[in-house]
Amino acid sequence: MKFANIEGVRVEPFPNAHGTCPHCGEAVIAKCGNLRVWHWAHKSKQHCDRWWEPETEWHRRWKNQFPVEWQEQGRRAESGELHVADVLTPHGLVLEFQHSAIKREQVQTRINFHKNICWIVNGRRLESSLAQFERALE
Ligand SMILES: [Zn+2]
Incomplete structure (x- = not known):
């Protein structure tokens, strides 16, 4: 996650920071290493959004194209199921930035949940990605 709450303020991670998840209220810790983009992780090791995937610089660059208050907005179904829109x-449009391949069923599940959704897919992750993506569109 790019954001956590500290004393009611939505903040990005910084070294040794502790906060709470804006979606479930659980404790989160800032992960500020050199390998992955700086992010917040649930202390319990289990993210409240079971669709959550590790973020890349590619995700962050896309998110940062939009106002911060639009980024990482949690949505809860009547069943209580929670998912965080990128x-x-x-206007209620969800933008999902998809860096890695996911199964067709996962795509459909996310469409069913968010309904009004637009996918931004990384067609250049691997040399073969663009050709694979074009085949999938057919
Ligand atoms: Zn959470």
């Missing part, structure tokens, strides 16, 4: 516009 971006949720004020």
Whole structure:
């Protein structure tokens, strides 16, 4: 996650920081290493959004194209199931930035959950990615 709450303020991670998850209220710790983008992780090791995937610089660059208040917006179904949209516009459009391949069923599950969703897919992750993506579109 790019954001956590500290004393009611939504903040990005910084070394040795502790906060709470804006979606579930659980304790989170800042992970500020050299291998992955700086992020917040649930102390319990289990993310409240079971669809959560580790973020890359590619994700961050896309998210940062949009106002911070649109980024990482949690949505809860009537069943209580929670998912965090990469971006949720004020008009209710969800933008999902998909860096890695996911199964067709996962795509459909996310469409069913968010309904009004637009996918931004990284067609250049691997040399073969663009060709694979074009085949999938057919
Ligand atoms: Zn959480």
